[in-house]
Amino acid sequence: MAWLLRNVVVTKLIDRPVFHRHLTVRRESPTMSEPDGASGETKKKSAKASKYQYGTLCPHVTMYGPSTVENLAPGKTMKWCTCGLSEKQPWCDGRHKSTGFKSMKWKVPDKPQTIYTICCCKHTKNPPYCDGTHVNLPALVEERQKNCANAHEQDMKMCTGCGWIPKW
Numbered sequence: 750m751a752w753l754l755r756n757v758v759v760t761k762l763i764d765r766p767v768f769h770r771h772l773t774v775r776r777e778s779p780t781m782s783e784p785d786g787a788s789g790e791t792k793k794k795s796a797k798a799s800k801y802q803y804g805t806l807c808p809h810v811t812m813y814g815p816s817t818v819e820n821l822a823p824g825k826t827m828k829w830c831t832c833g834l835s836e837k838q839p840w841c842d843g844r845h846k847s848t849g850f851k852s853m854k855w856k857v858p859d860k861p862q863t864i865y866t867i868c869c870c871k872h873t874k875n876p877p878y879c880d881g882t883h884v885n886l887p888a889l890v891e892e893r894q895k896n897c898a899n900a901h902e903q904d905m906k907m908c909t910g911c912g913w914i915p916k917w
């Protein structure tokens with residue numbers, strides 16, 4: 750059985766989809782600063798609300814499924830891609846520059862797991878771990894891109910309103 754997801758062939762082997770990009774990561778829950786209403790005060794906010802952490806910015810869905818990462822060095826700080834543009838998914842390679850996105854730093858725990866399931870749809874509520882949000886995401890992404898008010902042109906990097914990108 751095979752599916753075609755945005756020019757990516759996905760095959761199903763042993764009851765589990767296998768994607769052309771198979772990587773892995775592990776997360777720490779960092780905090781971010783966010784303005785607090787009209788007063789302009791800054792308050793700390795958990796990065797767990799990654800789907801909304803950039804306000805109106807919408808990330809590109811790299812693939813509708815997680816990456817599996819193994820053998821991470823305990824204590825190492827990693828950068829998880831939040832924009833969906835990186836070619837080193839799920840890791841950041843800096844392609845988010847000029848989009849308004851920033852990578853999410855997290856530290857591999859001192860007592861690591863053997864395998865980590867890392868989100869590649871970029872809509873998880875528990876970054877960078879996969880929480881299964883990708884299951885219902887294809888229809889939402891298609892609808893969001895169809896109703897996007899921004900002009901989508903082939904020479905743009907990405908539409909941060911709906912996550913659309915020119916063909917890879």
